[in-house]
Amino acid sequence: MFESITIPRQINQENLKKVFPFSFSGLDVKDIKKARERISLFELYQIECFKKGFSVREIIRNSSDIIDELMTIIWNSLIGKDSPHLALIAVGGYGRREQFLRSDIDLLILCNEDQIDSESKEKIESFVSFLWDLRLDIGSSVRTIKETILASVHDITIRSNLLETHFITGSTEVYEDLKKSIDTNGFWDNEKFFLAKYDEQNERYHSFRDTIFSLEPDIKNNPGGLRDLQVMQWLSLKILNAKENDTLFSVGLLSQSEYEEYLACQSFLFDVRYAVHCNSSSNILRLDFQKTVSSMLGYGEEGNAPVEAMMRDLYRTFHRVKELNHIVLQLIQLQTHGYVGRDYAEPVFINRDFVQRGHYIDVLDQELFKSNPAKIMELFITIATRPNIEKIHVHCLRALREGRRELKEPLITIPECRNLFRTILSMTEVAPKILNLMHETRVLSSYMPQWARIEGLAQFDRFHLFSVDEHSIRVIKNVQELAHSKLPEYQLFRSVYKRINDHELLITASLLHDIAKGRGGNHAAKGAKEAEQFCRLHDFSEYQTQMVSWLVESHLQLNTTATRRDITDIEVIKNFCYFVKDEEHLNQLYCLTIADISATNENVWNSWKDNIFRQLYQSVRFALSQETADIAASIKTKALDKQKTVMSLLSTECNKADLLRYIRQLPIEYFMHYQPEDISWHLKNILRYDSADKPLLLFSQTPNIGTELFIYSQNNSPMLFGNIAKTMAAKELNVVSAQVFLTNKLHVLCTIMFQNKKGLPIDTERLNGLRKTILGKIEDTSTSFVLPKERNERKIFDVPTRIVYLDSETDKQTKLEISTLDRHGLLARIGLTFAKLGYQISAARITTTGERADDYFAITDINGLPLSLLQKNELSLELKAALDQI
DSSP states (O other), X not given: OOOOOOOOSOOBOSOHXXXXXXXXXXXXXXXXXXXXXXHHHHHHHHHHHHHTTBOHHHHHHXXXXXXXXXXXXXXXXXXXXXXXXXXXEEOHHHHTTOOOTTOOEEEEEEESSSSOOHHHHXXXXXXXXXXXXXXXXEEEEEEEHHHHHHHHHHOHHHHHHHHSOEEEEEOHHHXXXXXXXXXXXXXXXXXXXXXXXXXXXXXXXXXXXXXXXXXXXXXTXXXXXXXXXXXXXXXXXHHSOOOTTOOTTTTTSSOHHHHHHHXXXXXXXXXXXXXXXXXXSSSBOOGGGHHHHHHHTTXXXXXXXXXXXXHXXXXXXXXXXXXXXXXXXXXXXXXXXXXXXXXXXXOEEOSSSEEEEXXXXXXXXXXXXXXXXXXXXXXXXXXXXXXXXXXXXXXXXXXXXXXXXXXXXOGGGSHHXXXXXXXXXXXTTXXXXXXXXXXXXXXXXXXXXXXXXXXXXOOOSSSOOBOXXXXXXXXXXHHXXXXXXXXXXXXXXXXXXXXXXXXXXXXXXXXXXXXXXXXXXXXXXXXXXXXXXXXXXXXXXXXXXXXXXXXXXXXTHHHHHHHHSOTTOHHHHHHHHHHHOSHHHHHXXXXXXXXXXXXXXXXXXXXXXHHHHHHHHHHHHHHHHOSSSOHHHHHHHHHHHHHHHHHHHTTTTSOHHHHHHHHTTSXXXXXXXXXXXXXXXXXXXXXXXXXXXXXXXXXXXXXXXXXXXXXXXXXOOTHHHHHHHHHHHHTTOEEEEEEEEEOTTOOEEEEEEEEOTTSSOOOHHHXXXXXHHHHHHTTOOOOOOOOOOOSSOOOOOOOOOEEEEOOOTXXXXXXEEEEEEOOTTHHHHHHHHHHHTTOEEEEEXXXXXXXXXXXXXXXXXXXXXXXXXXXXXXXXXXXXXXXXXX
16 A cells, blocks of 8 residues: 655635635626736635635636636627537646646637638637737637547647547537547547657656656656646546546556555645646746745745655655556556557566566566565566666566565665675666666665655755755766766766776765765765765675775765865865875766766766866876875976977977066966966967057857956956956856966966856857957956846845865965855955955956855965955955845
């Protein structure tokens, strides 16, 4: 028996129509203003019905009846009661009498004659125009019966809509003629209809990244959403000829228990969708009103706990609907074809427990998993050893659901299961596929309680697109997919992956890296302890155990160092070498980090990010490979090698003496950051530039990433960086990253990567205008800044400003990290605050992660000295005051 998932909202058991009625009776269609007011009152009425606790089933049925009344009044007024050849019919959700708040009102105006006469056309146009004048969201089509049948032959959406209709007004004979035509016409034969719906569903799943675990799910269209329930109903109506009062149980597609589960899931999704519609006209449960929705549904109001509880229930409901949908689709295939899948294949008996049917695995004994829970793990081992098995047969799926629900203890407590799970982890080529299948069937949660704790755990940020468990599975998938990726930004990943000695440890660390999320505190440190216990329980060696534990504890460190520290700083490289100790640890951590980042969303990893991480990885690997203990000397050697390459590249374009003289002015960190080709481009233009009073500005485009601005200025004014950032903010450009270096003559070398509001490079035509604007504002001495107003800004996160000083007593500059909520104009505020106090920026690294900005700066006072304690305190106060204004 399934465990019931119910909305905590208290249901009002009174009869809605009796105790809280609404009517459009007496509506004057000649008074548009008053009619619109009644429509607005109806919307408020529907919201009030929900707030009063009436069941959503009753509300949407009641709303459908009220709209029937409205349509009838308008129809009779504008078309007339005597229209023997016309009928007004509800289709879509309205046709099912499931009229949700703010959902389209789908109408079919039908004629039973060969064509609609001109007088009727005029009346119909007047009717439809009036509905639009009322500002109703309608979807309307006007057709003859013949046209309707022909249109449905070519469009499965129309065919599906015609399966669920109801008569509103006009001629009942016309409506009956349509139903007879649908029943007697042989279009959309059953097999064609099934395959079209099956393919349509797969395409919909793909559009939602084939996961139920999106952090902003679409309640209607998400895998496991209401559309999955509707597909089941449509197939039973079309293929099994189910009648209006038939159920999926009565037609033999679901058992009594499964049908009760179906209804419970439907009720849950009805409630969530209605609460969403009280806040939005779309079906998407957006982050910015999830707290409001969870409160409306009775989950509570304090903190994130109510949202977490609601999202867990929602994901479990999605999962159940998806499973029920797969059961129904397979059973329909069995009833109509006698087999599951597109082509018949002779069954292959694998052993006395399992049989292969085409691409599906099935059980021979429906009670197998109940009588012997270890067979659950054997099922997945069997799939792992037979690559052409892709799915679980309906009989096996039902047996697995029942066996999983009757478990008395987690599978991890059974030694045989632990041995089998360890075997899966060791099969690194197929482990991603098997672990994903175990995740989709909720067997991972049945195996280890730690996974059950993160299952469906929402992540409240703009960085992650998925829940914690789904993200972890995607990290595991990435380990294999990126190792074989042909994309240039994963070239280093492929190379590093090949150097790893034990890939099982990488798979295991990927599985466990976020296992302690949601418990408060440092999830990486807590996860390391969990990982250690897990490895000991599964008989990993001591070295393997310590490696996995270290990877889990350290899985954020490479990202933090690469994006929030000055990786051209020799001290940073040296400290990271001490941290990783050897190349195997570095290689494992690099692959885990890239797989982790790439699993957050599709757009976060790109060639720019690849360059940053490549730079850090190669610097650390180079330093680790040196026999000398002097890492600084090793780094300097690498910088000298780059200098020689640059000299060679520019040997025919620049005077050697001038080039050498300028190269000697550049800091080692500059050579560590840029590739020889970039340095050559910079130096060639600098040596040709003869305007000392104005900075040199160069632009380069990186497709799909952004536009890079290179600035060379002999005037190291504290206002320089702030004025450039201010100009970009005024132009509504988004700064992605920035680096600043000073020559030994205190000339400024700065690169800024930026994008337009759509996250793309700037049009080349706009760059000349941007150059002129920057040059015109470069001498500005004002530290005030009026921020352009952003449209449709959603400030839903609370990220308090945090300023941390990272410098030590031996540093010649002050290093600080500013973490705060990312907002438009943020960098300009920071730069102008430095300028206001007369502080020079000697290095910078700008990073945005979701809604949070983590910006690193190295600064000095006007005399080139690090800040005193008093100056630091003053700077902290000024920064917080400036950033709190945004």
